[in-house]
Amino acid sequence: MGLKAFVGAMCALTVLAPLDAQASSPTLTRADNRDGQDLSGTWHYSVDPYRDGLAGFHRGAPGAGHRRYDDVDVDALTRAKPTALYEYDMDRAPTATLPQGWIGHDPTLRYYQGLMWYTRRFDTPALKPGQRAFLRFEAVNYTAKVFLNGKSVGEHEGGFTPFSLEVTDVVRASNNQLTVGVDSTPQADGVPPPVTDWENYGGITRPMRLVITPGTFIDEAWVRLTKDGKIAATVTLDGAQAANQEVHVRVAELGLDVTGRTDAKGVLNASAAAPKGLARWSPDRPKLYDVVVQAGEDRLTDRVGFRTIETKGSEILLNGKPIFLRGISVHEEEFGENPARTITEAGARALLAEVKDGLHGNFVRLAHYPHSEVTTRLADEMGLLVWSEIPVYWLVDFGNPRTLALARGMLADNIRRDRNRASIIMWSVANETPITDARNSFLYQLVDDVRALDDSRLVTAALLTDRKTVDGKALMGLNDPLADKLDVLSANTYNGWYSDDALDALSGIAWKATDKPMVFSEFGADALAGFSDPQLMRKFSEDYQRKYYEKTLAMARQISSLRGMSPWILKDFRAPRRQHPVYQQGWNRKGLVSPTGRRKPAFFVLQGFYKEKEAEK
Numbered sequence: 001m002g003l004k005a006f007v008g009a010m011c012a013l014t015v016l017a018p019l020d021a022q023a024s025s026p027t028l029t030r031a032d033n034r035d036g037q038d039l040s041g042t043w044h045y046s047v048d049p050y051r052d053g054l055a056g057f058h059r060g061a062p063g064a065g066h067r068r069y070d071d072v073d074v075d076a077l078t079r080a081k082p083t084a085l086y087e088y089d090m091d092r093a094p095t096a097t098l099p100q101g102w103i104g105h106d107p108t109l110r111y112y113q114g115l116m117w118y119t120r121r122f123d124t125p126a127l128k129p130g131q132r133a134f135l136r137f138e139a140v141n142y143t144a145k146v147f148l149n150g151k152s153v154g155e156h157e158g159g160f161t162p163f164s165l166e167v168t169d170v171v172r173a174s175n176n177q178l179t180v181g182v183d184s185t186p187q188a189d190g191v192p193p194p195v196t197d198w199e200n201y202g203g204i205t206r207p208m209r210l211v212i213t214p215g216t217f218i219d220e221a222w223v224r225l226t227k228d229g230k231i232a233a234t235v236t237l238d239g240a241q242a243a244n245q246e247v248h249v250r251v252a253e254l255g256l257d258v259t260g261r262t263d264a265k266g267v268l269n270a271s272a273a274a275p276k277g278l279a280r281w282s283p284d285r286p287k288l289y290d291v292v293v294q295a296g297e298d299r300l301t302d303r304v305g306f307r308t309i310e311t312k313g314s315e316i317l318l319n320g321k322p323i324f325l326r327g328i329s330v331h332e333e334e335f336g337e338n339p340a341r342t343i344t345e346a347g348a349r350a351l352l353a354e355v356k357d358g359l360h361g362n363f364v365r366l367a368h369y370p371h372s373e374v375t376t377r378l379a380d381e382m383g384l385l386v387w388s389e390i391p392v393y394w395l396v397d398f399g400n401p402r403t404l405a406l407a408r409g410m411l412a413d414n415i416r417r418d419r420n421r422a423s424i425i426m427w428s429v430a431n432e433t434p435i436t437d438a439r440n441s442f443l444y445q446l447v448d449d450v451r452a453l454d455d456s457r458l459v460t461a462a463l464l465t466d467r468k469t470v471d472g473k474a475l476m477g478l479n480d481p482l483a484d485k486l487d488v489l490s491a492n493t494y495n496g497w498y499s500d501d502a503l504d505a506l507s508g509i510a511w512k513a514t515d516k517p518m519v520f521s522e523f524g525a526d527a528l529a530g531f532s533d534p535q536l537m538r539k540f541s542e543d544y545q546r547k548y549y550e551k552t553l554a555m556a557r558q559i560s561s562l563r564g565m566s567p568w569i570l571k572d573f574r575a576p577r578r579q580h581p582v583y584q585q586g587w588n589r590k591g592l593v594s595p596t597g598r599r600k601p602a603f604f605v606l607q608g609f610y611k612e613k614e615a616e617k
């Protein structure tokens with residue numbers, strides 16, 4: 001069932017449904033390591049602003065002349081029947097290389113928010129008896145309707161999480177016709193909401209794959225180091241033989257075999273003492289182990305790091321030792337003048353290398369939605385701690401049960417996708433959401449969901465700050481009831497940018513001490529790369545941004561419970577609400593580097609601070 005239909009069903013059931021049922025099913029984690037074939041590459045596309053492919057002009061069923069997903073060869077049909085009328089021909093429509101946001105196909109599509117059809121054809125070896133086939137999409141922004149060989153095989157809503165649709169009975173050995181209707185229209189009850197501060201890149205933005213599995217397969221294998229020193233495995237099987245099945249989780253390098261039998265639901269929970277020689281994963285030594293999971297005919301591999309993350313008072317402890325998070329926020333947008341949200345491995349590596357090697361960072365906030373799977377795998381490999389979040393941003397429709405079900409589904413899908421990534425230390429449930437009763441109960445539910453799905457990581461949310469004047473001086477603090485439920489208190493703060501505080505006054509701003517670790521999840525100032533204005537020190541100049549960083553860091557140094565930061569942001573990013581014709585031109589310029597990677601002076605201020613912090617260890 002597609003998530004949309006599923007969410008509809010869930011709304012009626014919200015109270016009684018088991019938590020795990022919120023996630024799309026199956027998960028098919030590490031699909032890149034599974035049998036099957038990559039469906040990235042050349043696809044045809046056809047724009048459909050009036051959605052004629054979905055409904056006739058009097059709103060009935062769509063006519064044959066507009067149904068892009070029909071399993072037909074339009075040219076052959078019209079040759080055979082010259083009076084036939086078709087107003088599309090997918091096999092002859094323009095082509096694009098996917099994955100890619102559609103802005104990359106044609107610049108006139110930049111502000112197109114609507115329905116786009118994509119088609120490709122492919123051959124695949126015939127399924128062997130008992131085998132199953134799934135189409136797995138890593139992300140389609142925002143909704144997807146998927147058709148294989150003319151049949152609807154499912155739908156999905158949500159632009160940043162994967163989904164898999166079973167096509168065992170529909171796929172054929174040759175000339176499969178796969179069509180996806182992608183609609184990027186922001187929705188008032190959607191997640192994220194219609195107003196954000198980033199480009200809404202419509203399209204099939206991440207890889208897609210035909211995955212072939214045995215009849216019963218390993219859907220997810222979550223392997224981790226527990227706080228009490230065990231290697232624990234939770235393995236979920238899918239299929240007729242899922243129950244009472246023997247499962248092995250082997251780490252050959254450690255001589256480890258965690259084994260047991262699945263329960264009636266096809267789930268194994270087992271653990272073993274962590275071997276003495278276990279090297280713990282950390283940014284300094286991002287050691288990964290090859291893990292092989294075996295169950296019946298299926299075998300799944302992953303590379304997994306083992307570490308613990310906890311808080312104690314106002315400390316964050318990585319592997320039992322206090323750590324300061326030397327971070328930066330990053331959007332999923334590649335370097336270049338014309339990004340199209342095409343995150344290749346090289347593209348992700350370039351962004352993360354600028355954090356790790358350029359800034360001397362150890363932490364990255366992957367804002368404001370789950371980033372590509374390749375990015376979190378690279379963070380594991382390169383040694384960067386990660387903050388992962390879902391797009392519950394600004395003003396989603398907090399009172400709406402459909403919106404809550406959608407957010408819960410995204411959260412569960414994101415966690416199940418990435419529970420094996422040692423780099424991820426925090427799940428964030430929201431960004432800058434105004435405090436209301438409806439918002440509070442919405443977010444309390446999400447925090448509870450995280451705790452039920454993953455007890456091995458921390459929970460946070462980027463909160464709005466509260467500013468008071470005490471004895472004539474500014475006093476900042478967090479005054480949000482959600483704080484009680486979180487492990488790490490994260491503050492987005494923009495004194496000196498969105499306030500008219502003089503930069504020289506920033507170090508005089510005090511912060512209320514917290515008894516939990518606090519991080520600055522955001523602070524920042526726009527600067528157009530190359531614009532220098534040392535006399536006037538106007539906003540948008542590199543000089544202003546540099547001084548803003550110097551003074552904000554001076555303020556930060558005085559906060560006794562501050563345990564890290566992820567300033568806003570590594571790179572300038574496309575943002576349609578930023579239209580100053582001289583300085584912005586459709587870009588949010590708070591990057592420490594320009595769109596093409598040119599470092600601004602403020603970059604070196606933060607780098608200097610992080611080198612100092614690194615030396616303090």
Ligand code: GCB
Nearest residue numbers: 197431432492522568588590
């Ligand atoms: C914020 C938001 C972020 C914006 C940023 C800005 O507080 O969380 O998404 O892009 O401020 O530049 O205003």
